[in-house]
Amino acid sequence: MQTFFQTLTTGLSDGAIFGSLALALVLIYKATEVINFAQGEMAMFTTYIAWALMGHGSTFHWWAFFATLGIAFGGGALLQQTVIRPLERASVLTAVMATIALLVILNGLAAWIWSPQLQFFPSPFPTSSWVVGGVHISKQDVGTFGVVMACVLVLWLFFRFTKLGLAMRAGALNPDAARLMGVRTSWLLALGWGFAAALGAVSGMMVAPTVFLTPNMMQAILIYAFAAAVLGGLESPVGAVVGGLGLGVLLNMLGQYVHPVTSELRLPVALGLLLVVLLIRPAGLFGRVVVRRV
Amino acid sequence: MRRLGNPIAFAVLLVAVVAAPFLVSNYRTYQLAFVGLYLVALLGLNILTGFTGQISIGHGAFMGIGAYTTTILVVDHGVRDLWTIPVGGVVAGLVGIAFGIPATRFAGPYLALATFAIPLAFIGLLKRFPHFTGGNVGKNLPQLRPEFGWSTSPSIWFYVVCWVVALVMLPLAFFVVRGRFGRAMRSVRDSExxxxxxxxxxxxVKTAAFGISAFYCGVAGSLYAIGITYVNPDTFPIDLSILLLVGIVLGGAGSLWGMLFGALFVEFIRISWGPALLNLFSRVHHIDTHAPGSGLVVYGVVLLLVLYAAPSGAAGLVRGVTRRPAFLRRKDDPSLSDPGLV
Known part of the structure; x- marks a missing residue:
């Protein structure tokens, strides 16, 4: 039972990271119908910026954490305005291709600037753990979970209770109608990219202490985020977070209790799950079933 | 009825392919052999991306499946290497269909999302079953020996094998994209x-296109394994899948002849063109052109520039140069509607 609860907490903390990146994907997808393949690399790149701000990773500073969020927000909005916006009139395929180009460029730039070697990234939380009824709960896991959930909550409050948030939801739901109502949709898209980049930066900085900082560190995590987003229903922000948590717990449970599933099989399992969801419940757990008129 | 490609263009290509080994060094011939196998891979991926409008960021892994099929058959079962080339294609094609059935049922980004996971999942599986795949170390293949009692250098023979395959697969691709099935693919691309x-x-249609493209990539992968005489999990990284996609866009999505240019790009960007381009910049501004990651930056930037400046790729540029100048053209001239990356 102790092992079970320990696996559960680790799973929830992993899942929070998948969920936050999945939420970032859903944010952009809902607004533009474009899957941002550079989402993971944007997170990785901003984590490198945080690492540089923290004196090449010697100690964790909260000011650097928040400065990185600001830089990520600005950078995301800038990328949308400079790279993606000129392709607004082009097809979705072209826009997706542009995000793939961004993925390649950011990955290459990170290796170029900071070398592709493994770097140590400090954690804001102590490595010790609490013992509750014989279960060791790592403070790092709880901290990661808390930070990610706080970000998700702030984002939800923003979308639910501010005028700007309402405008963004309107822009995502029906861009043309929103524009006619005086909403400047193009700037809102930049804002959406900014939020997604900042959210990615949070997941990057939270995951880097355990997986270490390399230019490729987010590739696998992006795939888990894809699987989480599809599991949750690709259009549902709540679904993305729940899907992420569920996937994190599932992967850790499988690794713990099903012996043939070694760490090498985590990704194939995630891919398999993605395909199974598409076969059985394509709208995901929380998605609407889209009815197309033909 | 549409022909299987332009016969004059075929003749020119055939002459060029036959003449090339006599004109260039052995090492260049070996490189040109790789151009042939990349051509096969790009033709396949283009059937999926350019004609059916579905992005795949994982076709490098189908090359990997072909390569491992060849290696395991040759090393562990003693099959003659040339015979394994179609087998590699068929195995990759079947995996592609099995994968495509769930992933292509829905419009939207699901297929691209799922394909992104293939290269990393493939590498994970290779490492999980080392007694079958050789694990991290991989496996070595024997050098390809010339057949028919022909005594020539291995690189020339490899060139011959690659281009014979490529010159069979090219008309086959023309056959796939014409007629009823070709129209079905294009209509899926333009409006589901x-x-x-x-x-x-x-x-x-999407599943079939996915299977065909996986088959092409599997064949290319078999050739690849035979050419480099080893396979391991690092041989088919996610970068390769992305590079194939860059090759498609650069050559011109939806144009089969454009893939020739794409294949030249894929082979030469890594070793010659990329560094040369960087050297050009380094004269203006001092940068380290051998730094890790610099190559990636180059082809990412090239991809972006092509998307902005020439969305229909090299094929579109050629079409632009060869068609009648604008002032001689009627407004409703069908050659104006350049599909590009639709």
């Missing part, structure tokens, strides 16, 4: 709703 309304099963 209109395609469905006309009685086309979009899922079946």
């Amino acid at each position: 709703i209109a395609a469905t309304a006309n009685g086309i099963s979009t899922a079946a």
Whole structure:
């Protein structure tokens, strides 16, 4: 039972990271119908910026954490305005291709600037753990979970209770109608990219202490985020977070209790799950079933 | 009825392919052999991306499946290497169909999302079953020996094998994209709703296109393994899948002849063109051109520039140069509607 609860907490903390990146994907997808393949690399790149701000990773500073969020927000909005916006009139395929180009460029730039070697990234939380009824709960896991959930909550409050948030939801739901109502949709898209980049930066900085900082560190995590987003229903922000948590717990449970599933099989399992969801419940757990008129 | 490509262009290509080994060094011939196998891979991926409008960021892994099929058959079962080339293609094609059935049932980004996971999942599986795949170390293949009692250098023979395969697969690709099935693919690309309304099963068309493209990549992968004489999990990284996609866009999505240029790009960007381009910049501004990651930056930037400046790739540029100048053209000239990356 102790092992079970320990696996559960680790799973929830992993899942929070998948969920936050999945939420970032859903944010952009809902607004533009474009899957941002550079989402993971944007997170990785901003984590490198945080690492540089923290004196090449010697100690964790909260000011650097928040400065990185600001830089990520600005950078995301800038990328949308400079790279993606000129392709607004082009097809979705072209826009997706542009995000793939961004993925390649950011990955290459990170290796170029900071070398592709493994770097140590400090954690804001102590490595010790609490013992509750014989279960060791790592403070790092709880901290990661808390930070990610706080970000998700702030984002939800923003979308639910501010005028700007309402405008963004309107822009995502029906861009043309929103524009006619005086909403400047193009700037809102930049804002959406900014939020997604900042959210990615949070997941990057939270995951880097355990997986270490390399230019490729987010590739696998992006795939888990894809699987989480599809599991949750690709259009549902709540679904993305729940899907992420569920996937994190599932992967850790499988690794713990099903012996043939070694760490090498985590990704194939995630891919398999993605395909199974598409076969059985394509709208995901929380998605609407889209009815197309033909 | 549409022909299987332009016969004059075929003749020119055939002459060029036959003449090339006599004109360039052995090492260049070996490189040109790789151009042939990349051509096969790009033709396949283009059937999926350029003609059916579905992005795949994982076709490098289908090359990997072909390569491992060849290696395991040759090393562990003693099959003659040339015979394994179609087998590699068929195995990759079947995996592609099995993968495509769930992933292509829905419009939207699901297929691209799922394909992104293939290269990393493939590497994970290779490492998980080392007694079958050789694990991290991989496996070594024997050098390809010339057949028919012909005594020539291995690189020339490899060139011959690659281009014979490529020159079979090129007309085959023309055959696939013409006629009823070709029209079905293009209609899925242009409007899934209109395609469905006309009685086309979009899922079946996408799955078939996915399987065909996986088959092409599997064949290319078999050739690749034979050419480099080893395979290991690092041979088919996610970068390769992305590079194939860059090759498609650069050559011109939806143009089969454009893939020749794409294949030249894929082979030479890594070793010659990329560094040369960087050297050009380094004269202006001092940068380290051998730094890790610099190559990636180059082809990412090239991809972006092509998307902005020439969305229909090299093929579109050639079409632009060869068609009648604008002032001689009527407004409703069909050659004006350049599909590019639709």
